[in-house]
Amino acid sequence: MKDSYKTVAKKGVASFTVQKSRFIGLVDRVENEAACKAFIEECKEQYPQARHYCSAWIIGEGGIHKRADDDREPQGTAGLPMLAVLEGRGITNVCCVAVRYFGGVLLGTGGLARAYSHTAAIALNASGLVLRVPAIERIVRLDYGYWGSLQYKLETAGIPIADIIYTEQVEVRFYVEWQEIAAWDQEIASITAGTALVREGEPVWLNKPLKGDDDE
Structure with missing residues (x-):
């Protein structure tokens, strides 16, 4: 599906x-x-x-x-x-x-x-019920100076962060719904002045809880 x-x-x-x-x-x-x-x-x-x-x-x-x-x-x-x-x-x-x-x-x-x-x-x-949404893992490497802004954007948008690795740069893995991939790639380029390295990870399904579906 x-x-x-x-x-x-x-x-x-x-x-x-x-x-x-x-x-x-x-x-x-x-x-x-x-x-x-x-x-x-x-x-x-x-x-x-x-x-x-x-x-x-x-x-x-x-x-x-x-x-x-x-x-x-x-x-x-x-x-x-x-x-x-x-x-x-x-x-x-x-x-x-x-x-x-x-x-x-x-x-x-x-x-x-x-x-x-x-x-x-x-x-x-x-x-309980969930909405299963197709998504893709995004792997982004960026300088520390840009990480705070990207982290704020991700958390504000409710984007699930899978992992963060701190080395010479920050590497963050998160999940983006298919229809939002282009918009997020553009957002990342804007935040990092085009310096971030963006790679595509594995496709996944996100589960979004649904409320108000009880019939009884």
Whole structure:
């Protein structure tokens, strides 16, 4: 994927109980179908006595690949409601598993759909969401006399600094979003009167926390 996208910040786990059935929601960031299957198996191993392990996942740019599994619950009452929650958050590269310990009371199709939707929602809330932004590492060597001005500019702009090395000159490594590369190279040249040595490092993804995405 080359464009920015929303996904989960980290693994998330949350649970609740309704009519004596315990539901445990788990989410994780995944990059492909194999990772989804591995995460589902991990959940089964973690909760081996559960009755159901329903799941939903979305992968790829624009959420092009998606799947839902009811795992022996009535058709359409588990996986699809969970998938709808993921789609509603506008996220991709995510897998959600809902583990159910059956409590002996039937919830009905409507009750099941609400329970599984809620399970997915609280798991996402526990994880939090981030905007993943493509960026590039910039490696800059400059004289000490210019470092204070560049450091101020970087900190004011909220640019993540990866490393600073002090030798005969200052070498600083930081991350710049792709669309801002030209502007920052121009800024560096202006601050250092064109004397800085600028090199390109490795491409990376920056995680920007998102707020206000909780549905419940």
